[in-house]
Structure formats: C-alpha cells, structure tokens
Amino acid sequence: xxxxxxxxxxxxxxxxxxxxxxxxxxxxxxxxxxxxxxxxxxxxxxxxxxxxxxxxxxxxxxxxxxxxxxxxxxxxxxxxxxxxxxxxxxxxxxxxxxxxxxxxxxxxxxxxxxxxxxxxxxxxxxxxxxxxxxxxxxxxxxxxxxxxxxxxxxxxxxxxxxxxxxxxxxxxxxxxxxxxxxxxxxxxxxx
Numbered sequence: 001x002x003x004x005x006x007x008x009x010x011x012x013x014x015x016x017x018x019x020x021x022x023x024x025x026x027x028x029x030x031x032x033x034x035x036x037x038x039x040x041x042x043x044x045x046x047x048x049x050x051x052x053x054x055x056x057x058x059x060x061x062x063x064x065x066x067x068x069x070x071x072x073x074x075x076x077x078x079x080x081x082x083x084x085x086x087x088x089x090x091x092x093x094x095x096x097x098x099x100x101x102x103x104x105x106x107x108x109x110x111x112x113x114x115x116x117x118x119x120x121x122x123x124x125x126x127x128x129x130x131x132x133x134x135x136x137x138x139x140x141x142x143x144x145x146x147x148x149x150x151x152x153x154x155x156x157x158x159x160x161x162x163x164x165x166x167x168x169x170x171x172x173x174x175x176x177x178x179x180x181x182x183x184x185x186x187x188x189x190x191x
Contacts, residue, residue: 041103050096054112091118098168114169121173
C-alpha cells in the first residue's frame, strides 16, 4: 500500500477505534451501572470522571448526538495536527478539571459534549493564530460544519443540556491552543 494511503488508514483506524470504544461502553452500561463513574464536581469520587466522562452517556439519543460530530472533529484533528492524541488527552483533562472545579454541584456530568467543544475551539483558535493553509482550512471547515454548536454554550440551550460543560470545554480549547502555539512560536529560532 502506498505511504499516504497507509497513513490515512492508520488515522481512520484510531478515530473509529475510539468512537467504537465509546459505543462499547454504552452497550456495557445497559447491563452494568457505569454512569456512577461520571464526573461529579468537587467530589473525590468525581475525579475519575475527568477521564471517563466522554465514554459515558445518559441515553442513546445523547450518544447519537455526539457520535457524528465527535468522529468528524477527531478526523480533522487527527489529519491536521501533530500529536493529535496528546492534544486530545490534554483537551479532555483540562475541560474535565474545569468542570470538576467549577461545574454545578450535585449534577453528574456525562457525555462527550465538553470534548467536542474543546476540539472545535482548539481547531478554530489554532487556525486563526497560525495563519497557515491547513490550520485555516480546518478552522473554516469546523466553523461551517459546527458553528451552530456554539449555541450550546449558553444557559438557554435547555435544562437537559449541561451548557457549562460545553462552555468549559470551549474555554479550555481556546486556552490550550493559545498557550501551546505561543510556546511553539517562542521555541522557533529567529532568522
């Protein structure tokens, strides 16, 4: 197989494996109470939810609503950024820490929504700040495909929407992109 084709297959495999794992966890949650491992703000037990939250969903409609945008955003991240898995882990951890520290108490946070918003905000911010063709194209694509997602940042999104998780995900995506790109620019030798 030619090199670029093999690379694309490897990129697709990782994304589909992650999304498949989320679906597998949902299937397991039909027989096991896995949602107890969600993120409960400011509780010791809720700390594990910082990492497990995107794998757990309240119901099938929540999972279906996250699957396509998560897959698309992961594919964009995977094909346009160096170290995409490190970025993904940092985005999830950072958004999770913000939710754990600042989220509504006594609300169990589940789902990949905060991660979706973190990835989208990261890609848009990176495109704006880097001003290179591929990151700009990724930012434009994310904005065109998912610009309406940002209504979910507002409390008016509905009582069933954990808007603060979306907000904290987006905020952390912007912060992480800004900080990592600033650090990369400062490390580049000037000519």
